[in-house]
Amino acid sequence: MASTVIGAGITIEGEVTSDEDVVVQGTVRGKLVAKDAVSIEHGGAVEADISGGPVAVAGTVTGNINSTDRVDLQNGAKVIGNVDMDV
């Protein structure tokens, strides 16, 4: 179960920090930091640097992705930025 969900239609401008999973179906601009899994679902858009555990992208990411685990780019994913792994 995702503990934090940014629903479709919702926009967050600023910084999102979470010790839990984060699911983005809406829009996040700024910064996204999670200690656990991050999922950008289809229709979700992140214009921010992402750092987290496993990152799954099915939406759009403009920014760098930094993961301590793995990064999955799924069908329909669009990523403009660097992908880094700190394992």
Add this chain to the structure above:
Amino acid sequence: MATSTVIGRASFIRGRVSGDGDLEIAGRVEGDIAVGGEVVIDTSGLIAANISASRIVVRGAVKGDLVAGEALVIEAGARVVGDLRAPRIAIAPGGLVRGHVQTGTAGAARPRAAAAPARAVVPEVKARPVVAPPPPRAALPAVKAAPPPPPPPVKTVAAPAPKVAPKPAVVAARPGPPAPVVQKKRG
């Protein structure tokens, strides 16, 4: 369609949350919240933000103003420091509120709107001739005139005077406070 949004208890958002849809907050938010749907602040929620939504339910802690288009519910155990405004407001026994509470729609806006035009109608140019005619009397009537409107006698006197003494009028107008005097005579 707008899916509901959940800010988990271990999540922290600093910035602005906006858009359409419902919002459930169990974590912390600092900044600004403006959504079209319902906002629910859970018991673990900690908010330092102004919130505007169609419906707001508070069970946690909020520091900021709450404005709801439909209804605002402060439940038992909730803590709110800030003003509440909504057509309907419920504060349950045990809910803590420190701030102004206002029901109804846009009540605050009306008095301000009414006051603004009154002040705005102050053409200084025309004011001078009217004030000018009675140079000695002008000072006293001007001060007293402010609260009540005693314009009729002043105007009658003023009408003939301007031709007689245009220069003194200017001199008198400068020292005194022109804005308040002008208002009375006009109104």
